[in-house]
Amino acid sequence: MNDMDKKSILVCCGPGCLSDNSDEVLANFKQKLQGQDIDIKAVVKGTGCQGLCEMGPLVRILPQDILYCKVRAADVDEIIEKTIIGNDIVERLLYHDTDSKKGVVSSNQIDFYRGQKKIALRNVGLIDPKNIDDYIAQDGYSALKKVLTQESREYAIDEIERSGLRGRGGAGFPTGIKWRQCAEFEEKPKYVICNGDEGDPGAFMDRSIIEGDPHSVIEGMTICAYAIGANNGFMYIRDEYFLAISNMTHALKQARASGFLGKNILGSGFDFDIEIVRGGGAFVCGESTALIASIEGRVGEPRAKYIHSNEQGLWYKPTVLNNVETWANVPFIINQGAERFGKIGTKKSKGTKVFSLVGKVKNTGLIEVPMGMPLRQIIFDIGGGINGNRKFKAVQTGGPSGGCIPEDHLDINVDFDSLAEAGSMMGSGGMIVMDDRSCMVDVARYYLNFLSGESCGKCIPCREGIKRMLEILNDICCGKGREGDLELLMEIAETVEEASLCGLGKTAPNPVITTLRYFKDEYIAHIKEKRCPAGVCRELTSYHIDQELCRGCGLCSKQCPQDAIAKRDKYFAIDESLCVKCGSCIDTCRFDAIKVGGRISCK
Amino acid sequence: MDDERKVSVKKMSDEKITTDISFTKEILTKYPKEQRYLLAILQDIQRHYKFLPRKSLSMVQEYFDIPLSRLYSMATFYKALSLKPKGEYVIKICDGTACHLRGSNIIIDEIKKLLDIVPGDTTRDGRFSLETVNCLGSCAAAPVVVINDRFFGKVTPSKLKEIIEEYGGNGDE
Ligand SMILES: Cc1cc2nc3c(=O)[nH]c(=O)nc-3n(C[C@H](O)[C@H](O)[C@H](O)COP(=O)(O)O)c2cc1C
Ligand code: FES
Numbered sequence: 123m124n125d126m127d128k129k130s131i132l133v134c135c136g137p138g139c140l141s142d143n144s145d146e147v148l149a150n151f152k153q154k155l156q157g158q159d160i161d162i163k164a165v166v167k168g169t170g171c172q173g174l175c176e177m178g179p180l181v182r183i184l185p186q187d188i189l190y191c192k193v194r195a196a197d198v199d200e201i202i203e204k205t206i207i208g209n210d211i212v213e214r215l216l217y218h219d220t221d222s223k224k225g226v227v228s229s230n231q232i233d234f235y236r237g238q239k240k241i242a243l244r245n246v247g248l249i250d251p252k253n254i255d256d257y258i259a260q261d262g263y264s265a266l267k268k269v270l271t272q273e274s275r276e277y278a279i280d281e282i283e284r285s286g287l288r289g290r291g292g293a294g295f296p297t298g299i300k301w302r303q304c305a306e307f308e309e310k311p312k313y314v315i316c317n318g319d320e321g322d323p324g325a326f327m328d329r330s331i332i333e334g335d336p337h338s339v340i341e342g343m344t345i346c347a348y349a350i351g352a353n354n355g356f357m358y359i360r361d362e363y364f365l366a367i368s369n370m371t372h373a374l375k376q377a378r379a380s381g382f383l384g385k386n387i388l389g390s391g392f393d394f395d396i397e398i399v400r401g402g403g404a405f406v407c408g409e410s411t412a413l414i415a416s417i418e419g420r421v422g423e424p425r426a427k428y429i430h431s432n433e434q435g436l437w438y439k440p441t442v443l444n445n446v447e448t449w450a451n452v453p454f455i456i457n458q459g460a461e462r463f464g465k466i467g468t469k470k471s472k473g474t475k476v477f478s479l480v481g482k483v484k485n486t487g488l489i490e491v492p493m494g495m496p497l498r499q500i501i502f503d504i505g506g507g508i509n510g511n512r513k514f515k516a517v518q519t520g521g522p523s524g525g526c527i528p529e530d531h532l533d534i535n536v537d538f539d540s541l542a543e544a545g546s547m548m549g550s551g552g553m554i555v556m557d558d559r560s561c562m563v564d565v566a567r568y569y570l571n572f573l574s575g576e577s578c579g580k581c582i583p584c585r586e587g588i589k590r591m592l593e594i595l596n597d598i599c600c601g602k603g604r605e606g607d608l609e610l611l612m613e614i615a616e617t618v619e620e621a622s623l624c625g626l627g628k629t630a631p632n633p634v635i636t637t638l639r640y641f642k643d644e645y646i647a648h649i650k651e652k653r654c655p656a657g658v659c660r661e662l663t664s665y666h667i668d669q670e671l672c673r674g675c676g677l678c679s680k681q682c683p684q685d686a687i688a689k690r691d692k693y694f695a696i697d698e699s700l701c702v703k704c705g706s707c708i709d710t711c712r713f714d715a716i717k718v719g720g721r722i723s724c725k
Numbered sequence: 726m727d728d729e730r731k732v733s734v735k736k737m738s739d740e741k742i743t744t745d746i747s748f749t750k751e752i753l754t755k756y757p758k759e760q761r762y763l764l765a766i767l768q769d770i771q772r773h774y775k776f777l778p779r780k781s782l783s784m785v786q787e788y789f790d791i792p793l794s795r796l797y798s799m800a801t802f803y804k805a806l807s808l809k810p811k812g813e814y815v816i817k818i819c820d821g822t823a824c825h826l827r828g829s830n831i832i833i834d835e836i837k838k839l840l841d842i843v844p845g846d847t848t849r850d851g852r853f854s855l856e857t858v859n860c861l862g863s864c865a866a867a868p869v870v871v872i873n874d875r876f877f878g879k880v881t882p883s884k885l886k887e888i889i890e891e892y893g894g895n896g897d898e
Binding site for chain 2: 171178330362417422482554556560706
């Protein structure tokens with residue numbers, strides 16, 4: 123088969139595009155191209171996430187590298203006719219540059235893709251995850267072959283250690299050291315685990331890797347298993363990730379059938395297999411010891427780490443546990459060499475990091491950037507800036523364990539240490555952009571609310587401390603904040619941080635601490651002036667229409683679910699007694715005429 | 726009226742369990758008698774019945790010869806498991822960070838107004854259940870609502886009203 127003169131039609135089937143019916147687009151392409159007897163040389167593939175979710179469903183055509191955006195099933199005929207049979211471009215489906223308004227043909231000319239560097243995502247969006255040959259065609263499993271034919275098992279460990287790879291699941295522990303320690307224990311059996319729990323409530327990186335390139339994770343785990351001498355692996359994937367589990371199950375079968383897994387892998391005499399464990403949907407199960415308890419069939423409660431899981435992990439046996447993205451990096455490092463990997467990134471944070479860039483940003487999507495890129499560049503160049511050109515307020519990284527970073531810190535570089543210095547953390551890679559319509563007190567409350575539901579309850583500082591902080595924040599948000607609340611919050615935060623058993627509690631106060639550090643004014647406005655500057659906390663908000671700015675178009679009135687907006691004379695006005703402060707009107711008004719005020723009355 | 730309704734719901738669910746008990750048996754034979762399969766078994770039961778029926782739990786308990794309280798602690802710990810039956814239509818509101826920022830709590834309030842249920846509840850007629858979920862990976866379309874397997878993006882309160890009406894729930898009941 124000569125793929126060179128064949129066109130590939132890559133239809134994105136990542137979670138964002140799928141939810142916008144990209145499966146219909148894919149089916150339509152397949153049906154149209156198979157049904158026709160004209161001689162069309164094209165292959166159609168459903169791929170993992172291609173990144174620019176905002177513009178989905180995406181269709182990419184290779185080798186010309188044409189990217190079509192917001193493609194509907196009805197567009198398929200035109201694409202086939204113009205681009206596949208002919209060599210023309212369907213102008214209206216191109217990405218249009220926000221400044222020049224011109225159509226951009228290829229993805230590497232789009233700002234969103236230009237600054238990115240793909241390692242962990244190297245195949246995601248490019249290959250058909252259900253077809254192992256696609257993976258092999260991209261050098262897949264060659265790293266495993268290389269390792270198996272090396273004379274010593276040390277080789278892989280050396281390479282990973284020299285590469286400087288650090289864990290992508292949160293804490294950034296050096297992966298090579300983890301492997302080496304585990305390899306040195308005599309006890310058998312040993313285990314290898316992939317952490318695909320992805321507990322961060324606002325993130326979808328790990329699932330995108332599992333869905334879009336499952337073999338890279340399998341290959342990474344197998345390489346490690348060989349190096350440390352393990353014969354069994356477990357892949358812990360959260361149960362809701364239906365497609366991820368299905369693609370991974372399929373990939374495991376194919377890998378076994380092709381001799382990359384199972385007995386006597388590639389004739390080396392080495393046996394290794396991987397089993398999928400479906401996670402039960404508990405954030406704390408992403409923590410390594412809780413995850414291990416969950417695999418063992420118990421309630422996922424963490425234990426104190428007097429002894430590392432390295433030595434006593436799954437069933438008290440030596441265990442290496444790494445995050446999905448960490449595993450996906452491994453084959454690349456073995457293939458390209460530690461030096462080449464080490465050239466990317468900063469001195470202490472090598473390589474790249476995947477983020478799900480979401481929130482109030484123009485280009486919502488899945489990105490991978492070299493470590494050390496300034497936050498500003500990520501948000502304003504790749505992300506395209508703030509939705510509706512509103513004002514940037516903060517960016518949140520690290521999920522519920524992380525923190526909010528304000529505008530005057532936007533020039534810090536994204537690496538493990540700089541983020542920690544700013545009071546946040548790398549986390550597993552959620553990056554949530556907030557604008558002036560996001561209330562920072564509400565954000566802190568959101569995370570604490572999430573965490574109070576997820577605290578396993580084993581230790582008191584976490585179980586009770588989070589709840590008490592949440593109560594205070596609830597009070598502040600509904601206008602019952604009192605003098606002294608902020609001091610009390612800080613005091614509890616410090617105790618919870620210090621005295622909790624596992625990482626969940628230890629990091630839980632971070633959203634509170636960082637918002638207090640950078641946005642204290644907003645807290646004070648809530649407490650003293652009974653006003654929510656962002657117009658989010660309902661009890662502290664009233665809306666009114668500025669008669670000077672209102673043009674009387676009436677769009678807001680149509681959007682209002684409460685019928686609270688009516689015409690008075692020439693202009694529109696809001697009936698306060700009916701308004702539920704949903705903000706629909708603010709979002710629809712094109713003249714910025716709807717203004718946020720403080721509390722009107724105490725009910 | 727209310728009592729009648731309760732009886733009929735109870736009858737229905739009892740009937741369903743007696744006819745379906747074979748499924749629980751079937752699941753149990755699929756897994757070896759090892760503790761590590763406990764979660765997977767409960768998940769399978771949950772998927773089939775949409776909750777964990779008491780009878781199935783008793784069977785699991787006997788099979789593993791463990792106290793029922795252990796199963797109870799699993800059932801209450803893991804979010805994927807529930808002890809209450811779910812409604813015919815399960816409304817999942819994404820309360821991931823991106824959806825929260827783009828107003829998912831307004832959607833939750835709106836559902837409360839329309840159907841008088843909060844997350845975790847089922848309407849009295851057994852038609853709708855409400856759940857909140859974490860990021861569905863469709864943040865570009867935030868806020869996101871999923872009903873059974875159908876997906877709705879960029880949901881506003883007024884859009885939600887139409888959606889719920891389409892499923893036969895209207896606020897005036
Ligand atoms: C509360 C809590 C939740 C966590 N959730 C995850 C998660 O969802 N995914 C993940 O890979 N690591 C998570 N971690 C980090 C893991 O404990 C562990 O450090 C990591 O998986 C190790 O892999 P790495 O070295 O490759 O990063 C979590 C930690 C804590 C304390
Ligand atoms: S936060 Fe709702 S889809 Fe991502």
